[in-house]
């Protein structure tokens with residue numbers, strides 16, 4: 001492998017152009033000059049690769065969406081969908097979740113991670129929805145994040161898919177990892193990554209970006225051993241294994 005520079009290039013903020021890397025052999029793995037341009041090419045290429053990209057949780061109303069998203073924390077969507085297939089048959093509406101016993105709901109959820117805590121969150125959130133929101137899931141970030149078990153990420157998903165309100169970018173573990181690999185952010189915490197992405201991604205792409213990065217994270221840019229040799233972003237990705245020794249997601253050498 002030819003090492004052209006000891007530093008892996010990442011796109012700079014829009015006002016600061018990337019200094020050119022003088023190396024004729026370095027064709028792959030070179031990001032666009034600014035982070036906005038980098039974000040645009042990422043969205044374009046992933047939209048072409050995953051034209052049907054969308055949320056993979058199953059639900060038929062806002063309460064079910066909220067419950068599915070709460071259950072999906074540190075759990076696969078596939079597992080959540082298999083549990084909610086029965087759950088959504090058994091319970092109908094926030095009143096029934098709020099009224100059920102903690103032990104019974106926990107038992108219904110026992111193949112999901114942290115099922116005891118999640119059962120409690122669901123019961124308490126549904127009680128608040130009944131008591132303070134006339135049985136409907138609220139439609140503001142502040143009201144949603146007052147519900148037990150609901151942070152900014154969950155609230156963003158519910159706003160986008162339950163209310164058609166896009167006021168942020170959902171940052172899950174795939175978005176966190178791949179945004180760093182692509183040089184779109186150098187932040188570690190989801191809230192800061194979201195703020196960086198909101199500055200450089202056009203707002204009409206905020207919702208799609210999450211699902212595109214999740215699809216890419218499942219198909220190609222996996223946490224361990226991503227398949228850079230078969231990646232539509234390889235040409236612009238500063239972590240691309242053929243050119244970079246460093247995984248920018250971790251800052252560590254590729255293993």
Ligand code: SF4
Pocket residue numbers: 178181182220221222226227228229231232233234237238239240241
């Ligand atoms: S698979 Fe490799 S080239 Fe593609 S985005 Fe991930 S790290 Fe970059």
